[in-house]
Amino acid sequence: MSLGPNRKVVLAARPEGMPQASDFRLEEESPASLEDGQVRVAVEVVSIDAFIRTTLEEVSYHPSVALGGTVMAFCAGRVVESRAEGFAPGDEVHGPMGAQTLAVVPAMLVQKADPSRAPARAHLGVLGATTGLTAYMGVRHVGRVEPGEVFVVSAAAGAVGSLAGQIAKLDGARVIGIAGGPDKTRYLVEELGFEGAIDYKGEDVAARLRELAPDGVDVFFDNVGGELLDVVLDQIREGSRIVICGAISQYHGDMSQGVRGPALYLRLAERHARMEGFAVTHFADRYGEAEEALAGWRSSGEIRLDEHVEKGLENFGETLRMLFTGGHTGKLLLEI
Amino acid sequence: MSLGPNRKVVLAARPEGMPQASDFRLEEESPASLEDGQVRVAVEVVSIDAFIRTTLEEVSYHPSVALGGTVMAFCAGRVVESRAEGFAPGDEVHGPMGAQTLAVVPAMLVQKADPSRAPARAHLGVLGATTGLTAYMGVRHVGRVEPGEVFVVSAAAGAVGSLAGQIAKLDGARVIGIAGGPDKTRYLVEELGFEGAIDYKGEDVAARLRELAPDGVDVFFDNVGGELLDVVLDQIREGSRIVICGAISQYHGDMSQGVRGPALYLRLAERHARMEGFAVTHFADRYGEAEEALAGWRSSGEIRLDEHVEKGLENFGETLRMLFTGGHTGKLLLEI
Numbered sequence: 001m002s003l004g005p006n007r008k009v010v011l012a013a014r015p016e017g018m019p020q021a022s023d024f025r026l027e028e029e030s031p032a033s034l035e036d037g038q039v040r041v042a043v044e045v046v047s048i049d050a051f052i053r054t055t056l057e058e059v060s061y062h063p064s065v066a067l068g069g070t071v072m073a074f075c076a077g078r079v080v081e082s083r084a085e086g087f088a089p090g091d092e093v094h095g096p097m098g099a100q101t102l103a104v105v106p107a108m109l110v111q112k113a114d115p116s117r118a119p120a121r122a123h124l125g126v127l128g129a130t131t132g133l134t135a136y137m138g139v140r141h142v143g144r145v146e147p148g149e150v151f152v153v154s155a156a157a158g159a160v161g162s163l164a165g166q167i168a169k170l171d172g173a174r175v176i177g178i179a180g181g182p183d184k185t186r187y188l189v190e191e192l193g194f195e196g197a198i199d200y201k202g203e204d205v206a207a208r209l210r211e212l213a214p215d216g217v218d219v220f221f222d223n224v225g226g227e228l229l230d231v232v233l234d235q236i237r238e239g240s241r242i243v244i245c246g247a248i249s250q251y252h253g254d255m256s257q258g259v260r261g262p263a264l265y266l267r268l269a270e271r272h273a274r275m276e277g278f279a280v281t282h283f284a285d286r287y288g289e290a291e292e293a294l295a296g297w298r299s300s301g302e303i304r305l306d307e308h309v310e311k312g313l314e315n316f317g318e319t320l321r322m323l324f325t326g327g328h329t330g331k332l333l334l335e336i
Numbered sequence: 337m338s339l340g341p342n343r344k345v346v347l348a349a350r351p352e353g354m355p356q357a358s359d360f361r362l363e364e365e366s367p368a369s370l371e372d373g374q375v376r377v378a379v380e381v382v383s384i385d386a387f388i389r390t391t392l393e394e395v396s397y398h399p400s401v402a403l404g405g406t407v408m409a410f411c412a413g414r415v416v417e418s419r420a421e422g423f424a425p426g427d428e429v430h431g432p433m434g435a436q437t438l439a440v441v442p443a444m445l446v447q448k449a450d451p452s453r454a455p456a457r458a459h460l461g462v463l464g465a466t467t468g469l470t471a472y473m474g475v476r477h478v479g480r481v482e483p484g485e486v487f488v489v490s491a492a493a494g495a496v497g498s499l500a501g502q503i504a505k506l507d508g509a510r511v512i513g514i515a516g517g518p519d520k521t522r523y524l525v526e527e528l529g530f531e532g533a534i535d536y537k538g539e540d541v542a543a544r545l546r547e548l549a550p551d552g553v554d555v556f557f558d559n560v561g562g563e564l565l566d567v568v569l570d571q572i573r574e575g576s577r578i579v580i581c582g583a584i585s586q587y588h589g590d591m592s593q594g595v596r597g598p599a600l601y602l603r604l605a606e607r608h609a610r611m612e613g614f615a616v617t618h619f620a621d622r623y624g625e626a627e628e629a630l631a632g633w634r635s636s637g638e639i640r641l642d643e644h645v646e647k648g649l650e651n652f653g654e655t656l657r658m659l660f661t662g663g664h665t666g667k668l669l670l671e672i
């Protein structure tokens with residue numbers, strides 16, 4: 001079999017603040033030969049996730065990418081060559097393969113999709129670890145929302161946010177989303193059925209939240225951090241739970257120095273409230289449960305995740321930047 | 337019966353930052369006549385607690401004291417006159433009577449001590465709501481420390497801190513206290529039996545904590561906030577609990593503007609940890625359970641709370657200031 005070269009996105013410079021196109025460059029290399037236990041995957045689609053930004057820091061709690069190294073990303077694609085048992089050319093797989101066209105990875109790092117349940121690409125979305133599974137764990141096992149409670153989610157039109165809101169709705173909560181711009185808030189209410197949505201770019205979030213949830217907030221699923229976290233903390237009820245899933249507003253700077261902590265954290269003491277953080281990997285023992293629930297809701301149409309698709313590996317930097325500037329709705333993907 | 341005048345501490349000016357003697361003045365007034373349901377109490381001892389500082393703000397989550405109003409405080413004393421059923425002259429009582437010599441209060445606001453169990457004064461200390469009960473609820477019902485876990489407490493030589501550490505020890509934890517100065521750290525280790533103590537004034541807290549708890553912290557009972565909270569957050573383990581009891585380092589300024597939020601709060605997400613705040617009043621249904629346990633430990637000598645006693649109502653401002661400058665060990669009281 002004749003393979004073209006592998007094209008890959010490598011880290012050219014560590015971003016200062018917001019990632020830029022010039023922080024990345026494309027490189028070509030001849031395909032490496034496979035070792036035992038490895039597969040070669042033709043990557044079809046790259047998932048653009050917030051964690052990628054943190055892997056670009058020199059020191060990070062995710063593994064850090066070296067200068068000149070291939071940028072880490074979750075991908076879906078098709079096996080083109082295998083030296084691993086149970087994997088054959090044509091198999092649809094997904095996993096952390098990196099932003100490249102022809103990934104050589106240990107087969108144990110990727111998973112075969114079960115096409116009778118969902119295509120590999122769905123594992124970057126509704127069934128993705130950093131999207132659907134994260135939303136599921138945050139709602140069910142961290143926030144533990146109860147029927148009738150007020151559930152607020154930030155970055156609500158993003159992949160995790162929109163899924164978290166939909167899962168909370170399925171669990172009986174009154175869901176309010178916070179997102180940027182009237183198109184997104186309309187989407188949340190009209191398309192996803194949220195009870196309310198707040199446009200943080202055009203509206204006074206504190207005032208609107210008081211209107212929509214006059215008795216306060218029971219669960220806040222926070223993907224944003226910064227000032228917004230304080231605005232919601234100010235309106236939590238006694239016994240509320242703040243789910244710390246991410247802090248996308250704080251990822252653009254040097255995270256070890258520049259994070260703005262929640263100045264109103266003493267509301268937790270005043271109102272006997274809890275702020276609990278998590279990463280999806282802390283719930284690895286519940287992946288099966290979550291995938292089963294999510295696959296069911298996806299098939300029945302009870303939850304949906306719209307895709308925002310950009311194309312071309314050469315647009316990786318711009319697409320990653322879009323994740324932080326909020327220019328998308330739903331799951332951000334890069335097709336290659 | 338002939339009564340002298342009531343002498344009381346009134347708020348002369350709202351403190352800016354640290355309270356000063358000049359923020360308070362003494363006033364005398366003729367004793368008011370009792371109404372039905374009221375008792376007159378000769379106050380013997382005033383409890384100096386951190387919450388007093390917040391009642392001096394114009395806007396506070398505790399009830400706010402008006403300029404010229406009597407400063408709120410918990411006290412112990414003896415009934416001298418009663419128009420309330422079940423209360424007679426000579427009864428030992430404790431409760432929120434204010435910083436004054438002859439308090440007229442609704443009997444339902446105060447409680448009679450059971451001298452067979454503990455004197456009224458103990459209800460400002462080991463059995464006090466803002467001291468022993470607070471420590472108990474924070475350890476047992478918020479931090480839920482388990483045997484063998486590493487329990488760290490800040491302001492560890494203060495009333496709440498020293499009791500929290502002792503209760504955690506009784507529950508089988510390895511207890512490390514953080515306090516200011518070698519006298520206090522010696523006290524914690526030699527007198528109270530803590531496994532370790534860190535002098536935040538003279539030692540590098542991060543380095544010493546890493547030495548004393550190389551595998552990280554399971555429970556942090558925080559009374560201090562500010563930079564110290566970040567230092568400990570940086571060393572929490574997966575699954576740890578941060579108990580937000582107070583933030584004495586942040587009480588001196590304008591609390592609505594000036595609180596420093598924990599910049600490392602994202603450690604909660606990295607390590608699936610929880611930050612939970614409380615006030616003792618959130619656990620009112622457990623006061624009985626807590627008082628029974630605390631009275632037992634007090635009688636058996638399993639826990640102790642040393643007193644730092646100042647004298648004279650005219651020294652109220654200076655004594656309150658001492659609470660924030662750390663010039664005391666154990667429970668700070670003002671005898672009058």
